[in-house]
Amino acid sequence: MNSDGRRAAPPSLVWFRLDLRLADHPALATAAARGPVVPVFIWSSEEEGAAAPGAASRWWLRQSLEALDASLRQRGSRLIIRRGPALAALRALVRQTGAKSVCWSRRYEPSLVARDVKVAEGLRADGLEAETFNSALLFEPWEVKTLAGGPFKVFTPFWKACLHRPAPPAASAAPARLDAPGTWPESEPLDSLELVAKTDWAAGFRPAWEPGEKGANARLAAFVDGGAGSYHEARDFMAADGVSRLSPHLHFGEVSPRRVWDLVARCAAAAPGRGPEVYLRQLVWREFAHHLLHHFPLTVAEPLRPEFSRFAWRRDLKSFSAWTRGRTGFPAVDAGMRELWRTGWMHNRARMIAASFLVKDLLIDWRDGAAWFWDTLVDADQACNTLGWQWTAGCGADAAPFFRVFNPVLQGRKFDAEGVYVKRWIAELAALPPAVVHEPWTADPAGLAAAGAYALPLVDHARARERALDAFSAATSKDR
């Protein structure tokens, strides 16, 4: 109730989640059109289960919430922060503000879908309106269907089906201003959520990233102006600036996929070439990951292909630990893992090399790799992480042919010919010539001495490859 006694529209709560932006935000736009808005973020990692953010994601979240609050304040509003459980927090806010409706963007992680259904039911039982919107995807995961009406398990037909769907609505602008409620409810201080580790592990993140909507738009603009046209050629070279680096911004919803699609497609229309289209396919891979997660929610923890559930993964804590620290002795693997640790992100080519090494060369369970990525990637996303690791392990959709085992030396030579990338992240290799930088154990004595602090290879790749081929053919053969 407003203190001045005027008959004002009751406020609406807008529950912010992975949609930390103001532009192209249907839940916010809907609420803002009705009257006063109370934007709220609820920290509730206990009830989010496997979808609760890892350490790197929490660092990002901390920065992004701060940025969201700042841009809300520019529009006469602010971000209210509360602790979960979500339903209790929303009910308390409803009591304190007199809100009559709650709007939010849908999330798709299996552990959250069930929770969110209960939240909506609870609010409606209280006589409130609870409205949910799609702000994270181009298409809802259940909208894209095969002719038989089922889910896709292969990317290319999924891509074609997406292209034949009606285009999603164009991205909309941020509301120019937001009406404030009569009085603001209390907010927890952002610092009290303790999202950032006490030790400054993330020192290397700051120069690499600008979390928040402004940073997302800057990154998108830079990509559209610079890299999109040559994306198809440059994206595989790990030392180059050839990829968009939009993944964390997309994960946290700081920019909408529709806006990314619009701008890249416009760029394709203005200067036709393979680059933009190849990038748009990547954007649809993100959709495909959510499609699979929706239809096969158990794949978070179980292989999509059931024959893999009996696979005898090796338990090898020492090797796993060496992998996490970037000390496997294979520079193409270790550079990626060190880039991850320092910046919270890894080039996609390096992700494939590092993941293949863990799963194929070390025969360590893909779920252990996924858990490490979950904790250390700023773009950690349950749908994409699950798809990526199952793809690498060959147990998911679009399974890799059994013989596709990445050779870390060849991959290094091919996609980092001069060794610029490995030297950037592995100081011990600085003095080695390109000819041996991806296999330092073959360097001459002087080179070996220079690289002395670097690790020896954990495995002989040729032998490890044979071992992997045997193990995978044993697991997938029908007759047993």
Next chain:
DNA sequence: TTTTGAGTTGTTCGA
């Protein structure tokens, strides 16, 4: 129902 062509990202070997 059956058939057919295809399936993100690789490696190796031999010509």
Next chain:
DNA sequence: GTCGAACAACTCAAA
């Protein structure tokens, strides 16, 4: 050095 074929058999999606 470059190039094409071979590397299992299977599953998916559509005709």
